[in-house]
Amino acid sequence: MEYVGLADCNNFFVSCERVFRPDLWNKPVVVLSSNDGAIVARSEEVKKLGVPMGVPYFKVRDVFEKNQVAVFSSNYELYRDMSNRVMEVLAEELGEIEQYSVDESFFRMDVKDIAVAEQELFWLRETVRKQVGIPMSFGLAPTKTIAKYASEKEKRGSGVCLMTKEEWLKQADQVLLSELWGVGGAMSQKFRAQGLSSVKDLLSADPSRIERLYGVYGKKLLAEVSGDQSRSQSIHDDLPKSIMSTRGFSKTTTDFSVLAEALAYHVSKAAEELREKKGVAGKVSALILTNRHSDWVLRGGGKEAILPQATNDTRLLLKEVLRLAKEVYEPGVPYKKAGVVLGFIKPDSVGQVSLFGEDAMENERLMEAIDGLNKKIGPDSVTIGRAKLKSGWSNRHDHRSPRYTTSWNELPRVS
DNA sequence: TCTGGGGTCCTAGGACCC
């Protein structure tokens, strides 16, 4: 029988830091968001201190000092690189995987013997730990939602949980809807209002009532928790629907040239990813936003444009983004964040190039050369326009670890 | 003083047409 699996890295950002700081295993560690604003990853020890995900750093700084918590600014370059290494090992052993986030992938597995399947996953878990150094959890079940639940369940145990439909249904009255993937605060409140709190409640309700009350959402959730694998959605997506790059500034700015510089950076980042995924974008939006905790919340915003011809050319995209941003920009408004979203993404099909003629061929070669150099020398070594991170708007990262794996100057030292 | 960034999917409601 075919099962769906979820492979999940434990406390991923924290684990990445620990790989290069083995002294921190079993010690409390956190990773902060960009600008050192909020907590985005916590080790088990920090979770036990009762520090929730997403709290602003300044609110818990005292607790951290008292408990000698090791604090890291986020080092996304390192995490992306470690993620690629993990995913490579998984793909090698499992075949096709569907990467769901930086630290999770779904996969399929044909299970004939449950014990054998479990052994395989234990072995895979150990392989990743040896080759990359990251601890993982695996869940295997008839549907994605159940697989996710299974992987969570064994996170602090053996790290592998295979859950059959029978086992799932047997414990359905113990599983709260609010614990499920895809059920957040708003939805669990709505469920409670209708007297539905456990998976069993949902399964014993009249399906037509669920669909009437909760629409498409209810229908999908019902299919997922019923454990009927034939109704679980397909596991593979090729291209993302959109690619975005946005970031807040450490200080607000009213200066359009500073915004333009930030937008140039975001366009080059997003376009690089687009090219890496072999896609072209048919829609582009520019965002310039104000501080959402200030009186300027309602000012600023975004504007989007459909492109006459889908492209992944940084220069064409940038021209459009700057035009859009100028339309949104108002002098005197303090902007806190800028970003770019690429949409209507389609595969960069063969033959499309000829539509543009010689110029496009030139551009394509240029883009390839830039991406190649950046991969070789280090990210952002070569940029277009003024796309480098500069002090005027770039982020704060007082506690960033070295870029051990992606920057020649920051390799780990062995002594 | 300081509150992430990158995604997906769905729905309500406005604009427009007949």
Place this chain on the structure above:
DNA sequence: TCTGGGGTCCTAGGACCC
């Protein structure tokens, strides 16, 4: 005094995820 209603398309925004 009367001031439709049904379709379609688009966008903003909500909810959720990591």
